[in-house]
Amino acid sequence: MAVNQLNYSENISIHTNEGINCKTRKAFFPIIFLPLLAFALALHLHLTVPNNQELSIRYTYAAVLVAATALYSILCLLSLKIEILSQKLKHFVPLITVAVLLVELWDLVTLKLALLELPYFPGPDKVLSVFKDDWQLLLKSTLYSLRLMFIAYLIGVLLGLVTGITMGWSKKVNYWVTPFLRVIGPVPATAWIPVAMVVFPTTFSASVFLIVLAVWFPVTVMTSSGIANVRNSFFEVARTLGADKKYLIFKVAIPAAYPNIFIGLFMGMGSSFLTLIVGEMIGVKAGLGWYINWAQGWAELHKVYASLILMAVIFSSLLTLLFKVKDKVLIWQKGLIKW
């Protein structure tokens, strides 16, 4: 009897589940059109409401809207065939819709209604036009920043790993390096700018030094604490398996510390962005930080906004890349920090 009842209730729950599935499947079709409506509304408002801030538009924003609409439509068509894509799209539908509406709101309060004034608050059309007009300088600045960042981050990470591993492993090294780390570490790398400018022969090497310092500190701290906190039983098991010292360091201590090391790499990347931009604003004569500073000097705020957008995209992509690597390496671990 009891068994029958159980089966019965199971059947009911299966039916209701199917009901829900049908509903969501039907609801999917109108929802997927929401971004298209938003694109259309934005385009309509942008092209029909009279301009108040400036007389003419460059049609850059309009072109971007059209391109985005086309791209989104293609994705929608593809998602009919690819199940994963359709789920991804469904997830992003509300975000895309609201984002488009917000950008259009920005267009309305600046260019259209002039509630916010130039030169401080250019509209999306003016900002996006920077990418068309000044792309050469922007590209050059980006490449310059990336080169500096890449070299310095790599050196900082390597130094941090070596310091952290030897500190985590050797009590002696730990004893002598800890005070150094405690005193130097917390000082923001940017505070060293005046010293670095004097000590290093070129502004480039000076900024490499600053970023290396900014990256080295968190990577060292997280690596050494990660290694120092590895469960002793891992080492004991490895030793009963015949492990030598090299195995204990490279095959036990370091992999066990990976989760910590990745937090260090993440924090180091954050502080390297900061140091890069501040360093470029103050000393270096190229790069995105320099570009922002230079644009501000000419009161060309639309260029400042454009480079901010570019920076957001680049830095965010770099962090995403780091987390992709983390997911590959730490496949055995669940959780850690999400990005």
Add this chain to the structure above:
Amino acid sequence: MVNSRKIDSGKLEIKNVKRTFVDVNGNEIVALNDASLTVNEGEFVSLVGPSGCGKSTLLRLIAGLDNPDLGEVLLDGTAILGPGYERGLVFQDPTLFPWLNVKNNVASGLIARKVYNKKQNEVQDYINLVGLTGFENSYPHQLSGGMAQRVALARALVNHPKVLLLDEPLGALDAFTRMQMQDEILRIWQERQITVVLVTHDIDEAIYMSDRIIIMTPRPGKIQEIINVEIGRPRRRNDPDFFRIRSKILELLNFAKEEQLSYYL
């Protein structure tokens, strides 16, 4: 091929071993006092006794993870000075390397000893031996407790230890998995003629598996009595002799408790 010769067994001699610790309050704890025991080649011996009586301490001394204050521990006549692969160890916590999949966990001993290239085909043999065929690429967090403990067992066995040290390896498993793994350990022991020292708090497990049971008592930890389990193999869990030996052990442990009480009074 793996089990063709009876090379995987060793003779353990524990001679008048003493080990003391200092606890957080600075008091001295005699974890083991004047413990002597010989475990013959291919013998299956269990250590039984209330917690804190020095069972793990004794096992760690044999493993070479710890050193005695007095006395010595010999394997085939040679003093044990540190850990070595000829003495395999399995804890209650499987302590698998979470960053390695099952295959690489089992292979870790071979890799550590730099013999992986020569012996890598044995990895699969041992995965099969403990019944984990098909789980080679799983990571420890995807395994149940019993499966993880099988991997730990395979990881210790792949090195062909002469002595297998098991510290309550089945303590955290459910009753059915435990009985199943008892049989598997016995099967491996019989195939390989390996010397086994098993720490357990399960008296039935000790009787079912061992040739001899070492009864230990705490404060100070010492070997109280050694019981020969003279029941033919394969054993049946409901053999009438079980109850006889069981009540003898219980008596011994109860007796020990009374003595301990009077010790404190």
